[in-house]
Amino acid sequence: MVPExxxxxCRWQGLPTAVVALGVTWWLSTAVGRVAAxxxxxxxxxxxxxxxxxxxxxxxGGGVVGVSFLLASFVTDRRLVAAIHDWARPLPAxxxxxxxxxxxxxxxxxxVTLGVGVAEDATGVRNLAVLVVWVAWWGGYxxxxxxxxxxxxxxxxxxxxxxxxxxxxxxxxxxxxxxxxVAGLLLLIWVEVTAPLADDAQLLATVLAGYTAVTLxxxxxxxxxxxxxxxxxxxxxxxxxxxxxxLGVTDGRLRVRLPGSELPDTRLDDAGDVAFVVTLLFVTxxxxxxxxxxxxxxxxxxxDAGVPPLAVYFGAYLVGAGxxxxxxxxxxxxxxxxxxxxxxxxALARRFAPSLLxxxxxxxxxxxxxxxxxxxxxxVTVAAAPLSPPPSPPQLAGLPGWFGGLExxxxxxxxxxxxxxxxxxxxxxxxxxxxxxxxQYGVTAVMVCYTMLSLWIVAEPYVAPPFIAS
Amino acid sequence: MTDTExxxxxxxxxxxxxxxxxxxxxxxxxxxxxxxxxxxxxxxSAAEREAFDTARxxxxxxxxxxxxxxxxxxxxxxxxxLMTYAVVT
Numbered sequence: 001m002v003p004e005x006x007x008x009x010c011r012w013q014g015l016p017t018a019v020v021a022l023g024v025t026w027w028l029s030t031a032v033g034r035v036a037a038x039x040x041x042x043x044x045x046x047x048x049x050x051x052x053x054x055x056x057x058x059x060x061g062g063g064v065v066g067v068s069f070l071l072a073s074f075v076t077d078r079r080l081v082a083a084i085h086d087w088a089r090p091l092p093a094x095x096x097x098x099x100x101x102x103x104x105x106x107x108x109x110x111x112v113t114l115g116v117g118v119a120e121d122a123t124g125v126r127n128l129a130v131l132v133v134w135v136a137w138w139g140g141y142x143x144x145x146x147x148x149x150x151x152x153x154x155x156x157x158x159x160x161x162x163x164x165x166x167x168x169x170x171x172x173x174x175x176x177x178x179x180x181x182v183a184g185l186l187l188l189i190w191v192e193v194t195a196p197l198a199d200d201a202q203l204l205a206t207v208l209a210g211y212t213a214v215t216l217x218x219x220x221x222x223x224x225x226x227x228x229x230x231x232x233x234x235x236x237x238x239x240x241x242x243x244x245x246x247l248g249v250t251d252g253r254l255r256v257r258l259p260g261s262e263l264p265d266t267r268l269d270d271a272g273d274v275a276f277v278v279t280l281l282f283v284t285x286x287x288x289x290x291x292x293x294x295x296x297x298x299x300x301x302x303x304d305a306g307v308p309p310l311a312v313y314f315g316a317y318l319v320g321a322g323x324x325x326x327x328x329x330x331x332x333x334x335x336x337x338x339x340x341x342x343x344x345x346x347a348l349a350r351r352f353a354p355s356l357l358x359x360x361x362x363x364x365x366x367x368x369x370x371x372x373x374x375x376x377x378x379x380v381t382v383a384a385a386p387l388s389p390p391p392s393p394p395q396l397a398g399l400p401g402w403f404g405g406l407e408x409x410x411x412x413x414x415x416x417x418x419x420x421x422x423x424x425x426x427x428x429x430x431x432x433x434x435x436x437x438x439x440q441y442g443v444t445a446v447m448v449c450y451t452m453l454s455l456w457i458v459a460e461p462y463v464a465p466p467f468i469a470s
Numbered sequence: 471m472t473d474t475e476x477x478x479x480x481x482x483x484x485x486x487x488x489x490x491x492x493x494x495x496x497x498x499x500x501x502x503x504x505x506x507x508x509x510x511x512x513x514x515s516a517a518e519r520e521a522f523d524t525a526r527x528x529x530x531x532x533x534x535x536x537x538x539x540x541x542x543x544x545x546x547x548x549x550x551x552l553m554t555y556a557v558v559t
Binding site: 051052053056059060063066067070071073074076078340341342343344345347430431432433434435437 | 477478479480486494495496497498500501502504505507508509525529532533536537540543544547551554555558559
């Protein structure tokens with residue numbers, strides 16, 4: 001054992017500060033939860049005794065992330081950090097029957113969704129295809145991949161079908177790395193934002209069929225392992241989210257662990273992998289950003305000048321994605337300078353990128369939980385009679401007022417977990433704990449800016465994006 | 471588009487302190503001493519152990535200074551927000 005780890009002084013210094021840090025962080029986050037609730041209810045047009053101006057609300061959000069970084073830096077006991085991240089308990093494996101059932105369920109759901117999407121004329125939430133894709137899968141299932149565990153490898157209907165097809169096993173061009181999945185993710189979200197996929201079930205079925213066709217052709221050419229391992233954006237996103245989840249397979253066994261504790265050990269392969277994580281964050285932001293007032297005003301002004309609106313959307317989409325990636329790379333370079341290390345900026349970017357995943361998950365949950373809850377009764381009713389849905393299927397009448405505060409709390413929890421994961425990653429990377437602290441300056445600055453940007457988007461009143469039919 | 475950047479990047483014409491066990495380069499002798507003690511603890515010579523202990527003490531002192539600064543930062547942030555909220559709302 002290392003002499004350092006035997007020192008009692010260290011242990012007693014580490015433990016109370018950790019407890020205090022967690023306590024204060026929790027207190028701060030609940031305080032901001034309250035602030036957020038005020039701001040959230042401003043959106044709901046109800047009067048509140050204390051209204052916080054937006055700039056202060058944003059500053060507070062950024063401040064909480066900065067404070068949590070400072071508090072995390074008080075936890076300097078390596079053994080404590082390692083113990084938190086190594087905690088795991090084995091669980092019984094689901095077995096082959098469980099896997100078989102999950103695969104069959106995935107294929108049946110895909111077939112029903114495609115069938116109903118093509119055959120049923122009902123639009124919007126009266127159509128089971130729309131409900132399956134947007135409520136059950138995009139809202140509920142995606143959340144389960146980071147809240148429970150990544151069950152997509154078992155459930156993935158595209159893979160189940162692809163594995164029964166012959167394969168040409170063409171060599172995958174290694175130099176492309178993970179970049180095709182970045183392009184795939186950008187393309188999928190672009191279609192999601194600009195096409196009326198939540199209304200037009202037939203269009204949704206067409207997109208789904210297109211995705212199925214591309215996926216199957218890809219797996220036949222390169223083999224399912226290679227396709228779902230390198231190219232398919234959904235499989236990659238769920239694999240990454242699964243690293244955050246409390247259930248996961250390590251060393252061939254299903255284990256329960258603390259949420260996020262796998263992330264410091266997650267090694268990304270190349271810059272494409274890093275770009276994928278950053279893009280995952282960006283697409284959530286873009287989705288929200290195009291529904292704000294300033295964007296609507298801006299895009300109208302540019303369109304008045306004669307630029308096609310869709311080109312404005314697309315330009316902002318690509319430029320935004322590029323800026324996010326460059327900002328993150330700059331953060332990695334700043335960390336490299338701060339930490340006085342010979343580790344390359346690329347290596348630091350690869351190691352710290354997984355710490356961004358809790359942020360993406362927090363936003364996903366905040367964006368989608370409300371609509372999943374409201375539309376859950378709709379889903380059950382329509383699923384009971386998919387081909388003759390009731391004229392106005394039931395919905396939850398509304399969510400309680402504190403729900404807005406809960407959404408902000410998810411966003412903040414994601415950020416706090418991200419700060420902690422970056423802290424643990426830095427401790428694994430650097431022999432000196434001061435180096436570890438300094439290496440996080442860049443990433444923390446990016447997180448503070450990103451929090452403020454996203455809180456601004458969430459607090460802005462919803463304005464339907466002009467010129468696109470979503 | 472080949473993008474697997476190497477793990478380390480050592481600029482030319484700098485003095486490096488390279489770990490003789492795993493080859494990882496460090497910018498400072500103290501970092502190397504800490505690295506040896508943390509990552510290769512089983513095979514330390516007496517001199518290396520002593521270097522590790524010295525580096526640990528130095529690191530502990532520097533951390534202590536950082537803690538004070540961080541505490542100062544927390545106090546500034548806390549009272550800054552307190553005052554701002556008092557004035558604004």
